[in-house]
Amino acid sequence: MNDKLQKIREEAERRIAESRNNESLDEIKVEFLGKKGELTQMLKSMKDLSPEERPKVGQMVNEVRAHLEEEMAAKRAAIKKELLTARLQRETIDVTLPGTKTIRGHKHPNQIALEDLERVFIGMGYEIVDGPEVEYDRYNFELLNIPENHPAKDEQDTFYITKDILLRTQTSSVQARIMEKGDLPIKILSPGRVFRSDEVDATHSPSFHQVEGLVVGKYVTMADLKGTLDQFATNFFGPKTKTKLRPHHFPFTEPSAEVDVTCFKCGGKGCGVCKGSGWIEILGCGMVHPHVLEMCGIDPDVYSGFAFGIGLERITLLKYEIDDMRLLYENDIRFLEQF
Numbered sequence: 001m002n003d004k005l006q007k008i009r010e011e012a013e014r015r016i017a018e019s020r021n022n023e024s025l026d027e028i029k030v031e032f033l034g035k036k037g038e039l040t041q042m043l044k045s046m047k048d049l050s051p052e053e054r055p056k057v058g059q060m061v062n063e064v065r066a067h068l069e070e071e072m073a074a075k076r077a078a079i080k081k082e083l084l085t086a087r088l089q090r091e092t093i094d095v096t097l098p099g100t101k102t103i104r105g106h107k108h109p110n111q112i113a114l115e116d117l118e119r120v121f122i123g124m125g126y127e128i129v130d131g132p133e134v135e136y137d138r139y140n141f142e143l144l145n146i147p148e149n150h151p152a153k154d155e156q157d158t159f160y161i162t163k164d165i166l167l168r169t170q171t172s173s174v175q176a177r178i179m180e181k182g183d184l185p186i187k188i189l190s191p192g193r194v195f196r197s198d199e200v201d202a203t204h205s206p207s208f209h210q211v212e213g214l215v216v217g218k219y220v221t222m223a224d225l226k227g228t229l230d231q232f233a234t235n236f237f238g239p240k241t242k243t244k245l246r247p248h249h250f251p252f253t254e255p256s257a258e259v260d261v262t263c264f265k266c267g268g269k270g271c272g273v274c275k276g277s278g279w280i281e282i283l284g285c286g287m288v289h290p291h292v293l294e295m296c297g298i299d300p301d302v303y304s305g306f307a308f309g310i311g312l313e314r315i316t317l318l319k320y321e322i323d324d325m326r327l328l329y330e331n332d333i334r335f336l337e338q339f
């Protein structure tokens with residue numbers, strides 16, 4: 001009996017020592033200590049022994065069991081340590097390797113131009129306001145003197161969500177919203193995205209940006225409009241820039257004008273940028289139509305106002321001498337970084 005126990009013990013010890021992982025230890029445990037394991041079998045066969053021998057053998061078997069359990073626990077700890085050491089070696093970080101660079105983005109030229117422009121108008125006391133891109137026909141057309149069936153609606157065809165709700169075709173919609181609120185006097189600038197049913201080409205896009213300006217108060221005149229636009233033009237395009245108002249028609253202003261600035265490239269002599277004329281068109285403007293004031297609840301006999309709408313892409317392209325509007329929408333960082 002003793003010999004047999006000794007043999008089992010030695011065999012188990014050897015197997016434990018040779019183990020390289022937890023799985024083989026699990027197997028050894030089943031084989032020697034499990035229900036059908038060798039030690040358990042020995043305990044079972046004790047019934048054949050004499051009553052005197054039984055407790056002795058029982059004690060010996062239990063000692064061997066306890067010893068083997070200790071050995072296995074020690075081996076498990078050693079394996080764990082080994083694995084950790086191996087992993088630490090594998091995961092060593094070479095701190096001398098160059099890091100991965102994070103590439104910084106760049107402000108979009110439209111955004112740079114808009115911030116320049118806003119700075120000029122904030123300096124003149126304007127407040128920047130926001131308006132919805134999904135707009136009611138009422139604000140985009142009707143309150144701006146463009147009733148149903150007006151031909152201007154055809155020129156500014158857009159994406160309709162319902163008959164009365166559309167993607168705004170102009171930031172002028174914000175004018176009506178602000179005037180309707182009735183907080184006078186008004187002096188606001190409202191930049192934002194607008195939409196038209198236009199094909200994409202070098203100068204058109206179905207989605208672009210405008211910057212709307214509106215001033216309403218007592219004794220606001222066309223001279224104020226001209227002075228304001230001069231101020232903007234010289235600050236934005238350079239101190240020598242001159243402005244010129246050309247008569248035009250917009251349904252919501254009377255009188256209306258389009259504004260040209262002297263070509264920043266040739267100073268007015270005529271060149272490729274201004275197509276030889278010396279002038280470049282940059283915006284539409286006018287005195288707010290009395291009927292528009294009235295429809296928005298403002299008394300045109302007491303108050304007057306001027307408004308203007310600048311095409312943001314247009315002045316960005318001009319300022320940075322970019323010849324294709326599509327470049328502004330591709331967001332190629334190699335292009336954007338040049339501004």
Ligand code: DAH
Nearest residue numbers: 170172284285286307308309
């Ligand atoms: N909304 C006009 C357009 O998209 C531009 C414009 C003209 C805006 C005259 C104005 C204005 O505020 O007074 O063509």
